[in-house]
Amino acid sequence: MNKKIIIAGGGTGGHIFPAIAIANALRKMDSSIDILFIGAKGKMEMEKVPQAGYPIEGLDIAGFNRSSLLKNISLPIKLIRSFFQVRKIITDFMPDAVVGVGGYSSFPVLRYAQARGIPTFIHESNSFAGKSNMMLGKKATRVFVAGDGMEKFFPADKLMITGNPVRSTIAANAISRAKGMEFFGLDGAKKTVLATGGSLGAKGINEALDANIDLFVKNDIQLIWQTGKPYVERASEIAVENRNVWANSFITQMEYAYAAADIVISRSGAMAIAELCVVQKPAVLVPFPFAAEDHQTVNAQHLVDKQAAIMVRDSEAKEKLVRTVVALAKDEQQQAQLKANIGKLAVTNADEVIAREILKVVNENVKKA
Structure with a gap:
């Protein structure tokens, strides 16, 4: 049997x-x-x-x-x-x-x-x-x-x-950056940021991106934005007005998003961290402040201490998040260091x-x- x-x-x-x-x-x-x-x-x-x-x-x-x-x-x-x-x-x-x-x-x-x-x-x-x-x-x-x-x-x-x-689709991801860009209809010559607050979205991240979307435009940086359902209507309006922005409530094929991204904005739940380590992307982490025992901040700090990620607190995201990401996008040396160090933690x-x-x-x- x-x-x-x-x-x-x-x-x-x-x-x-x-x-x-x-x-x-x-x-x-x-x-x-x-x-x-x-x-x-x-x-x-x-x-x-x-x-x-x-x-x-x-x-x-x-x-x-x-x-x-x-x-x-x-x-x-x-x-x-x-x-x-x-x-x-x-x-x-x-x-x-x-x-x-x-x-x-x-x-x-x-x-x-x-x-x-x-x-x-x-x-x-x-x-x-x-x-x-x-x-x-x-x-x-x-x-x-x-x-x-x-x-x-x-x-x-x-x-x-x-x-x-x-997920095996991510752990064994063989999709090229060019294929990822094609999937989202974006320009392969431009720096691209993936923002994801997890499957349900992240209010702090969404509001920070919304308030500072002009900085992406000014610096000619593209944004792949997984919003979660509560914020998708507002983000979609922004995407219609800006060809550098792709927005949806959920990304089913995350392997394409990771392949396209030069930098990732993310919460710091255990599974998000595990994926970021495997895909070896420079990450700016915004811990969910109401997680039990504030464990997302503990997770993020663990990576920061190993120079494997940057952390921006949720309470400071509206002011600091996008500026931090833009600065990182312009610093190839820091990107390379973050990629190398986060990759060492992959399982x-x-x-x-x-x-x-x-x-x-x-x-x-x-x-x-």
């Missing part, structure tokens, strides 16, 4: 794309594996996972809303309903293992799997673990983490340092390491049975 694995979680690209990378690595090692994703209805995994060629089941679940306590009234009901949905999915699918990649849909899936004695694996991409993962980690078979120092969150004997999985095979460990445990259990 084919081995069966469930991968649960999502909510943002930082959870979804590593999950897909792990799924692809599992399939590459054993093409007969049946993989089923479980996510939250209405979230981006319900679109992105099928696009990657995998089936997905959606749960009626939502996260805790910190901005409006009234919206949390229905949470207990949703959580109970999701456990019934999980029970049916797991009973019908009968997985040999369950992998959690973060996001609130992973909690009921791994919790139920652990109650049934099914091997569970957690991928924690950040340097500060979420509360759900900490609870689940106590009974997990393995906890995959990006770096050291995670013993304060998880049992030391369960930890395995793997790095963070990067390109985390997906394979994780997949191999999952299969090792699954195969051992199959032999015992």
Whole structure:
């Protein structure tokens, strides 16, 4: 019989794309594996996972809303309903293992799997673990983490340092800069900046670019601008007026964007950092200021200390971000230094390491049975 694995979680690209990378690595090692994703209805995994060629089941679940306590009234009901949905999915699918990649849909899936004695694996991409993962980690078979120092969150004997999985389209990107420019309809002779606030966009970055768009024009610098949905209308108006600007809410084929970019503006979440290291681009990082334990600032500072990136705080972005980027665009020596140093931090095979460990445990259990 084919081995069966469930991968649960999502909510943002930082959870979804590593999950897909792990799924692809599992399939590459054993093409007969049946993989089923479980996510939250209405979230981006319900679109992105099928696009990657995998089936997905959606749960009626939502996260805790910190901005409006009234919206949390229905949470207990949703959580109970999701456990019934999980029970049916797991009973019908009968997985040999369950992998959690973060996001609130992973909690009921791994919790139920652990109650049934099914091997569970957690991928924690950040340097500060979420509360759900900490609870689940106590009974997990393995906890995959990006770096050291995670013993304060998880049992030391369960930890395995793997790095963070990067999408294969990016890790093995062979697209030339010329092809990238052609994809976006831009001029290959001009310096080009990619600005991305992640799959959901970044208010601080968007407002800084909007307020200083004239500096891109004056310095003849092109901009590829992934805005997120809330800002796409305004950015599209700017792009219509300026042929040096390409704007959209989401870039599906990020490999073309990275290929075209000379410099990248980005948040400093764990997965964004992992990708920037692999593509070896000079980066100006704007940490999300409300991340748990301010871990995005910690991530960014780690690169700054190694002269592998530049950091601009979100509160100073409107004033400093574009000026910093323009100055970097004019300094070839600094660009070369940043590229060399960020490239030293790249991990390109985390997906394979994780997949191999999952299969090792699954195969051992199959032999015992």
